[in-house]
Amino acid sequence: MFSRDFLAGLMMLLVAGALFFDGRGLEFGTPEMMGPGFFPFLAAGGLALLSTILMVSGLAAGAPRLEPMGVRAPVMVILAGVAFAVLLDHVGALAATVAVVVLCALSIRDFRWKEVALVAIGMAALVGFLFVYFLQLPMAM
Amino acid sequence: MFDLLITNFSIGISAAFSPENLLLCFVGALLGTLIGVLPGIGSVATIAMLLPITFGLPPTSAMIMLAGIYYGAHYGGSTTAILVNLPGEASSVITCLDGYALARAGRAGEALALAAIGSFIAGCVTTFAIAFFGPALTVATQWLGAPDYFALMVLGLLAVIVLSRCSMLKALIMLMAGFLLSMVGTDLITAEPRMTFGLPELSDGISFVSMSMGLFGVSEIIANYAHGTEGRIITRKIERLLPSRKVMREALPSMLRGTGIGMFLGMLPGGGGVLSSFCSYAVEKKVSKHPEQFGRGAVAGVAGPEAANNAGAQASFIPLLSLGIPSNAVMALMGGALLIQGITPGPHVITSQPELFWGIVVSMWVGNVMLLIINLPLIGLWVKLLAVPYRVLAPMILVFCCIGAFSVHNSVFDVLLMMAFGVLGYLLIKLEYDPTPLLLAFILGPLIEENLRRALQLSDGSPAVFIESPISAVLLSLSVLLIVVALALDFRARRAAVAG
Structure with a gap:
């Protein structure tokens, strides 16, 4: 290598x-x-x-090797970004928020569905109230 | 002289002490601590992630809120360093050494209070230093022409490279990459699109917010997820908060020495918090009657470096506000925030917008006070927050990052750009690059290009102009000297490493 x-x-x-x-x-x-x-x-x-x-x-003998890289985390974060972008344009802020939470949670091994569901619902409610309703950012609910 | 200073301070006080601005500073300090206290997230990441919330505000209020965020973030970082032994960034590494040792000895509350009080004392003294030296430097810059500016920026950038965490070669690579990325977008002279890959979204250039949030914020989330930060968290009951009089008597001289060190090093280009805290730790160990206590919970080992760090970070506002040169990543973010507000940091700010300059000077002090009165009593809450597992917090942070990146131009392209920079930032961490020179070169790129272009236009293309101007000649010789010395030290260290 x-x-x-x-x-x-x-x-x-x-x-x-x-x-x-x-x-x-x-x-x-x-x-x-x-x-x-x-x-x-x-x-x-x-x-x-x-x-x-x-x-x-870096070709010299004894140059340090690369430490093992995480693959799942960067891929999931990219997917979360793409999902957020697509869903925000075509569905709305709530769906985009839930997608980011779920995809981000999937990038770790010890995720727990109950926690993920709670965080997703909580964040969707917060985003809907704070950013869409209260601060009126130009995005659909 | 003093009359002028008082007039100036009163401008600043009237700007900073409006009820909205005080509230913004308070909210900023609170949010800064909230994010900064999370393990693995340092003050640069915190500021990068919270930048977008200040953009809707007028410039003075935005900078005041950012000052609050900065103090909160830094304090949050010290809290994590002391309680969990997880430094979010280089400058907290020192705090870990003795702070964590104190925490393990059941003196966590005292260590946190010493950090806050040390920062406060440093902040008070440095605020006055900025008020004195900022305007003086601004006057001196009146004699600088385009070649001198170019040379000054070169010197500043090289100083950052020499002090960077990675090797000189890698730091230079980051610098070049930052320049190259700063040129993406429309050329200012010919209006031709440059390196935009045919994407109309890039015609205004790469969004500074997307880049800094990605490189410094999202990359940390990925790195922490990929490698895990669970299992190292300790939660302890904080028993005693305020240090005893005896401890304070021991710590006060260290705090004052740290303040002096930080103030001096912070004013130099390339200086700032990291260098100051390392220096102060070394000095405290030298002057201490009990050097063997260092690393095992020496009070001076927390009080001195924390004061130095804050004084250094604050003093680095001097080169930013008077010369327009950010000397570290935090100042680059502050400079970027000013640019987004339509203000180019530089000598003219102090004359054309005195309320902004003096407002920032005063608000730095206000941010410090906010920190002391809100954060110390809230310590119990921050400790509880530390107990929330990262797998719950990270998705929340990522959602806020997405919305923050979106809200700057209301464009989902910026969200995608942020994620791409997040992955790039993760690769940079794994490949042992330090992204700080990249960020600084990205900010300074357009200025360097403009000044070099102007200098060579006036001299009909002759590079001799840089030697003919005495100021530029001196600055460029200093740059060469700096590089030669650093390369020699680098080489010697590498040879020693091979031999040893």
């Missing part, structure tokens, strides 16, 4: 690459008349260079 620093460098190299790729059409310009691409290219180039150095240093 790869070392922690190799993966850390790789991740930021991909970030630099993605942003550079999307901004590749921007005009670079000259130092006295900088184009919109001047800074993005410098920053992306700098990021890519530094990330590569980190990757190379």
Whole structure:
């Protein structure tokens, strides 16, 4: 397996690459008349260079390994965000709240259905009263 | 001089002491403690999560509420550190050492009171320091041109990198990533969209709130869920709250020394609470007659660093409000909050909006008082809250984060962006990156770009302009020196680690 620093460098190299790729059409310009691409290219180039150095240093023997990562928690949190976004637009704040509570609770192993149900109902009531009714945020009940 | 100071303070007092603002400061301190007391959530995460509730307010009220939130959050963090031995952030690590030892010896109440009283004394002294030094620095900035500003920001950012928790290389990577992310959105000169991936939602740039809530708030929830914080919680009855006179006599000199250390280090770019509390702990151990007590419940080991931390954090308002340079993550959040209110932090704030500047100065003191009078008596309640399991609290926090991110622009895109940054933040934690330089570079990115562009435009593209201006030349030489020294120390430490 790869070392922690190799993966850390790789991740930021991909970030630099993605942003550079999307901004590749921007005009670079000259130092006295900088184009919109001047800074993005410098920053992306700098990021890519530094990330590569980190990757190379991570190839050294005895570089620390990556500790085990949780997969369930990040996936569930992303799902909770997507569910919140979709349900808020198409159903309403109460459904979105319940979805976030349930999905967030599913990301831990020792969740208890009774507790989850109580928290979901309590939070839905609070959100409905405080944010939709009282503060009148622009969202449907 | 004193007349002026009194006039200025009266402006601040009339701004901060309106009934609404006092109430906001109170609510802020209460909410800050409520979130900050949760295990694993430090003051940066707390402020990031509570930012959206201040946006509907006028700027002065928003900053006053944020000051309250900050104090509450910090105090909540100390409470968790003392009672549960779980530091929410780097600056509470020191508090854990002797605070938890005191708590185990049945003196938790005293430790908490010492932390609060130490912070209060530091806050009172530092408020006056800000009132003195802030305006003086502002006057000095009148002579700064575009190259000097650029050099000043470079120095500030490098100082943050040198003091960052991760290696220099990783901190530089975070810095570059922050710059790059700050450029997403519409270019101010040509109005061309830059790196928006064709998403119209990104044309105003990446939402600062979504980014900071994700990187610092949601990432903590994920990390705590993935690795679990259960089972370490102790709840003890708090018996004695106020320290005896003898203990106070012992603690007072430490608090004053800590205040001095924090005030000095906080004013430097890159300084602030963390550095101050570490320094103060080292000093207290040096001057103590019983250094062997440190780590086993030394009173000075709690009182000194807590005072230093607060003085340092508060003094770092000086570079933010007078130079526009945030020197740590908390100040970056404060600066971001000001930007969202339409105010660019910088030297002009003090002249164009004196009621904002002086309102903040006074409200920092008010926030401190609020903390002392509401939080100390409520300690029993916070201890009970610590007993609520994380699996119940985390879904609630996540719901509030979602609604908070949504409410800034009433857009669900910001909620998705926050979650994406939350996962990124979790990866950064696992890969041992410190996201603080990223946040600072994100805030300072547009300013650096603008000043560099302006400087090179005036000099017809010649980089010599940075050496021709004496101020910029000095600042840039200092930056180079800082990097060289830090790299040398880094190298030596690594060689020692390999050899040892």
